[in-house]
Amino acid sequence: MINLNEHQIREKLKNIEAFVLDQDGTLYLEYQPFSWTVEFLEGLQERGIQYLFLSNNSSKSVKEHIKKLSNLNIKANAEQILSSGEATIEYLKSLKSWQDIYLLATPEVEKDFQNSGFNIDAEKPKYVVLAYDLTFTFKKLDRAARYVRRGVPFIATHADNNWMIGPNDFRPDVGALAAAITATTKVEAKFIGKPNMEMVNAFLRRLGVSKEKVAIMGDRLDTDIRMGHENDILNFLVLSGKTKAHELESSPYQPSFVIEKSIDILNYF
Numbered sequence: 001m002i003n004l005n006e007h008q009i010r011e012k013l014k015n016i017e018a019f020v021l022d023q024d025g026t027l028y029l030e031y032q033p034f035s036w037t038v039e040f041l042e043g044l045q046e047r048g049i050q051y052l053f054l055s056n057n058s059s060k061s062v063k064e065h066i067k068k069l070s071n072l073n074i075k076a077n078a079e080q081i082l083s084s085g086e087a088t089i090e091y092l093k094s095l096k097s098w099q100d101i102y103l104l105a106t107p108e109v110e111k112d113f114q115n116s117g118f119n120i121d122a123e124k125p126k127y128v129v130l131a132y133d134l135t136f137t138f139k140k141l142d143r144a145a146r147y148v149r150r151g152v153p154f155i156a157t158h159a160d161n162n163w164m165i166g167p168n169d170f171r172p173d174v175g176a177l178a179a180a181i182t183a184t185t186k187v188e189a190k191f192i193g194k195p196n197m198e199m200v201n202a203f204l205r206r207l208g209v210s211k212e213k214v215a216i217m218g219d220r221l222d223t224d225i226r227m228g229h230e231n232d233i234l235n236f237l238v239l240s241g242k243t244k245a246h247e248l249e250s251s252p253y254q255p256s257f258v259i260e261k262s263i264d265i266l267n268y269f
């Protein structure tokens, strides 16, 4: 489903009932909302299209994600928030005996796991779970590594190595923290968030629709578009964020269709 023409896009959109939306670069840029974002979301609502906000930021709880969006004039309810942390909760709950885990996460995200029924500090955990833990310490690393060395499966919310906080300004992300555990145990984590299939399964379950009825919109080829590409889901690249038009040519992940900005999609319904 790559490089479709205008006519094909119009035909495909007739079946679409939901959009999963990337946030940074798609709805806002570095905490500055785009002037068209509210009108775009209202346009989806008017057309009866539901939408979710996808995020590989598992340092924030659902409440914090809602507040962050609200500060950007974007209204969202808890059902519309799907972070890599939330997707990890859903993934774990689909497994047998999921309750007992050892969780590395911020205090707010710990609460989300607890409210979902997890014992996050189990003496004999069934899983070691790494979220974007901004309170990561040597003590936590040591304890997680001990469990993983003993054979406890190691799950991480997403694989991104860097979190972009400004132009050419990064912070180490979950991939970098996971790499520390991997270095000392030789065990690789199973990653859940974008662009993995587990994230796709989580949003399809949340939306209650089949993948033919969903479209992905995002600004990154290696996460947003890759997720659509590899799972055969209609996807739209916006050029309002990270990706510049000239980078498309050399990318192995080709979008279904390219638009300048989110609101442009309303012209094709």
Ligand SMILES: [Mg+2]
Binding pocket: 022, 023, 024, 025, 026, 218, 219, 220, 241
């Ligand atoms: Mg983005």
